[in-house]
Amino acid sequence: LAAGDAVRVARLLEPLHAADIADFLEQIDAGERREILLLTPACFDGEVLTELDESIREDVIEFLPSKFLKEAVRDLESDDVVDLIEDLEDAQQNVILQALDGADRAAVEQSLSYPEYSAGRLMQREVVSAPEHWTVGQAIDFLRAAEYLPEQFYHVTLVDPRMRPVGNVTLGRLMGSPRATLLADIQEDTFRTIPATTEQGDVAYAFNQYHLISAPVVDDDGRLVGMITIDDAMIVLDEEHEEDILLLAGVGEGSLSDRVVETTKQRLPWLAVNLLTAILASLVIAQFEDAIGTVVALAVLMPIVASMGGNAGTQSLTVAVRALATKDLTGSNVWRVIRREALVGVINGVTFALIMAIVGMVWFGSPVLGGVIAVAMVVNLVVAALAGTVIPIIMERVGVDPALASGTFVTTVTDVVGFFAFLGLASAVML
Amino acid sequence: LAAGDAVRVARLLEPLHAADIADFLEQIDAGERREILLLTPACFDGEVLTELDESIREDVIEFLPSKFLKEAVRDLESDDVVDLIEDLEDAQQNVILQALDGADRAAVEQSLSYPEYSAGRLMQREVVSAPEHWTVGQAIDFLRAAEYLPEQFYHVTLVDPRMRPVGNVTLGRLMGSPRATLLADIQEDTFRTIPATTEQGDVAYAFNQYHLISAPVVDDDGRLVGMITIDDAMIVLDEEHEEDILLLAGVGEGSLSDRVVETTKQRLPWLAVNLLTAILASLVIAQFEDAIGTVVALAVLMPIVASMGGNAGTQSLTVAVRALATKDLTGSNVWRVIRREALVGVINGVTFALIMAIVGMVWFGSPVLGGVIAVAMVVNLVVAALAGTVIPIIMERVGVDPALASGTFVTTVTDVVGFFAFLGLASAVML
Numbered sequence: 001l002a003a004g005d006a007v008r009v010a011r012l013l014e015p016l017h018a019a020d021i022a023d024f025l026e027q028i029d030a031g032e033r034r035e036i037l038l039l040t041p042a043c044f045d046g047e048v049l050t051e052l053d054e055s056i057r058e059d060v061i062e063f064l065p066s067k068f069l070k071e072a073v074r075d076l077e078s079d080d081v082v083d084l085i086e087d088l089e090d091a092q093q094n095v096i097l098q099a100l101d102g103a104d105r106a107a108v109e110q111s112l113s114y115p116e117y118s119a120g121r122l123m124q125r126e127v128v129s130a131p132e133h134w135t136v137g138q139a140i141d142f143l144r145a146a147e148y149l150p151e152q153f154y155h156v157t158l159v160d161p162r163m164r165p166v167g168n169v170t171l172g173r174l175m176g177s178p179r180a181t182l183l184a185d186i187q188e189d190t191f192r193t194i195p196a197t198t199e200q201g202d203v204a205y206a207f208n209q210y211h212l213i214s215a216p217v218v219d220d221d222g223r224l225v226g227m228i229t230i231d232d233a234m235i236v237l238d239e240e241h242e243e244d245i246l247l248l249a250g251v252g253e254g255s256l257s258d259r260v261v262e263t264t265k266q267r268l269p270w271l272a273v274n275l276l277t278a279i280l281a282s283l284v285i286a287q288f289e290d291a292i293g294t295v296v297a298l299a300v301l302m303p304i305v306a307s308m309g310g311n312a313g314t315q316s317l318t319v320a321v322r323a324l325a326t327k328d329l330t331g332s333n334v335w336r337v338i339r340r341e342a343l344v345g346v347i348n349g350v351t352f353a354l355i356m357a358i359v360g361m362v363w364f365g366s367p368v369l370g371g372v373i374a375v376a377m378v379v380n381l382v383v384a385a386l387a388g389t390v391i392p393i394i395m396e397r398v399g400v401d402p403a404l405a406s407g408t409f410v411t412t413v414t415d416v417v418g419f420f421a422f423l424g425l426a427s428a429v430m431l
Numbered sequence: 432l433a434a435g436d437a438v439r440v441a442r443l444l445e446p447l448h449a450a451d452i453a454d455f456l457e458q459i460d461a462g463e464r465r466e467i468l469l470l471t472p473a474c475f476d477g478e479v480l481t482e483l484d485e486s487i488r489e490d491v492i493e494f495l496p497s498k499f500l501k502e503a504v505r506d507l508e509s510d511d512v513v514d515l516i517e518d519l520e521d522a523q524q525n526v527i528l529q530a531l532d533g534a535d536r537a538a539v540e541q542s543l544s545y546p547e548y549s550a551g552r553l554m555q556r557e558v559v560s561a562p563e564h565w566t567v568g569q570a571i572d573f574l575r576a577a578e579y580l581p582e583q584f585y586h587v588t589l590v591d592p593r594m595r596p597v598g599n600v601t602l603g604r605l606m607g608s609p610r611a612t613l614l615a616d617i618q619e620d621t622f623r624t625i626p627a628t629t630e631q632g633d634v635a636y637a638f639n640q641y642h643l644i645s646a647p648v649v650d651d652d653g654r655l656v657g658m659i660t661i662d663d664a665m666i667v668l669d670e671e672h673e674e675d676i677l678l679l680a681g682v683g684e685g686s687l688s689d690r691v692v693e694t695t696k697q698r699l700p701w702l703a704v705n706l707l708t709a710i711l712a713s714l715v716i717a718q719f720e721d722a723i724g725t726v727v728a729l730a731v732l733m734p735i736v737a738s739m740g741g742n743a744g745t746q747s748l749t750v751a752v753r754a755l756a757t758k759d760l761t762g763s764n765v766w767r768v769i770r771r772e773a774l775v776g777v778i779n780g781v782t783f784a785l786i787m788a789i790v791g792m793v794w795f796g797s798p799v800l801g802g803v804i805a806v807a808m809v810v811n812l813v814v815a816a817l818a819g820t821v822i823p824i825i826m827e828r829v830g831v832d833p834a835l836a837s838g839t840f841v842t843t844v845t846d847v848v849g850f851f852a853f854l855g856l857a858s859a860v861m862l
Contacts (some may be wrong), residue, residue, distance in 0.1 A: 171602035241672035249749035299730035307709040318680035
């Protein structure tokens, strides 16, 4: 197919949504991608570019003839341009900025002046606002006379004389109300402004929590500087979740389209940390070499205690990390949650202690060994529940993302405690 | 505070958003919650009820005087009522259905006839539609004359004479266009209908992928039956992510407000599965009791090999599960992804093999032991990468949620292979 038939390739890509074209480009290999790029550059409009994964996007921008690149960028709204170029290298950024005309470039540059991952980066500059004292009729006439309206807008934002937003009126209410009605009388109950420096995760939280559709963004003085719409908030919510899942698994950022070297670089550090903690656990085992030399069954059973602790700890940890992310775990219920987790740990611990006591006795014919593994199991599952809950809470308090490396800390604790409780108790009782 | 002063409690709750009141109710304990309920039942309107966590919601509905319950429900739109009652027991469902008037009850009952977690459950029945041949002027006059308009709507859906949706016009475009313009000429580029039986996860995916704001829902004959808006899709996206994270960690559904017994019930089965796989790994170790009895260092080092494999496997697994969920991993790139993961496994394997060879030699003064752990490390990390990628892909192919229990399978593989490679090789070489 990609054997030079530009018309046919174009015809195949034409009906696809930009997001699907981007997905398609991500899934084929780099060589094929470049062929298609050079064959049908006009298919790669601005929307496709914004949908592309970062690493692939750089590649495409590099190979796309600059004429087409400029055209692609000119059609975009300011927030999409910001999204497109914020991760690019300086040289590529400049190429794109040059392609914009003066006013657009200034808007993009001002958005870029806000910190990364802030509401200021996320917002579009195109806003529809009206003085708070206007009537429905005035607003409708104003809108119908406007030369330019943003592609996506759902609210008219009411502003006071100093351009500070005071309320939102949905277009639906505007349409459905008599012309003489004051805008202020039909504004929405739920109204929130978002400071431009707000972290994007908090923006997504606010949209999700309060079911916002769009929200005005304000500067330090409370003046309207832009607007964030729910579709952008949804993308952020998706990204934040993705990041949490990957962090919990010990994978930094990363996507399927990264190359082998990049992927290795992302994963190696986490494995290195894990190696250190595994060696720590081994040092604990080494303290009991004599006991293991005498009763080899200890070596056979010890991974069970550690593994159960690790799993139980990960369960508590994940629930705690999610609860912190959704602000369901706060100062006011933290002790109740810890108490509950500990209690669950005791119940699970006793259950599996009984099972393992029987397994130990039947398998190795030693009631003492059964008793030892039972006690170690209870101890480790309770410690796992506590560690899994308390460690992320502490990380949150000291300002570290609780999803980051909590897992390693928790399994280190459960490995060390598991081996120590089991082997230590066995040494004391059986030798 | 909750010492009987209804006015003060009401005054404190008044300014809060429904979602925040719900969060507050979830965080206090059951006794306090009932006191507040009986003190200020009027504060618990329908919105607060829909925001509440399921287990707490049942509790509140049980204790809320029925007069207030009925009032609370009557204000809600049909999709919110469905959301509210679909998880309730039959008796409570009936109480609420009785509170609705005839037409609303019929709408809710019809929504409930769609399968759980389908677009039919998610949609609202209130839709604003217009014949495809209308002009902007006709549509505006129709909207302005309408007695009732849904609280949230962003599009006018164009329908053909048989009520099949053919396009969307945003209210913004409608406002900004001359009265004589045909609606068909200003419809949006991106338009998708959603069959009522679509799984809600796919609905959320479509909204996120194609940046939809609202989409018409159609029945089997393609006729318009309702509408889904992005705020509902965002909630689903959030829930689906939550479910993925919890499943990956071996926690079923579950929230912080569940009681100890429920939480234990959710977590115990997963731990039981883990116990079986841990015993499986122990059986492997038991095959090499003689070797461990002779060289106790093997018992000290073996958890390192298993732990590194488990971690590397979890990394590959998480990336694969996410890629499957976002449809980034498909038939067309599956082999490239597997090849890449294997390669990353080799590189990480060799790196940590070298480190462990040195650690083994220095710690135990045995170059042979160093060599054995190095080889076992390479083998296990490559197997981990393959298992972490292939297992979720297979689960997806056979129609099982890849997030479900993949983790247990993968760590079982890495434990068994890790212990077997290390102890087996050691027995062969060192004894």
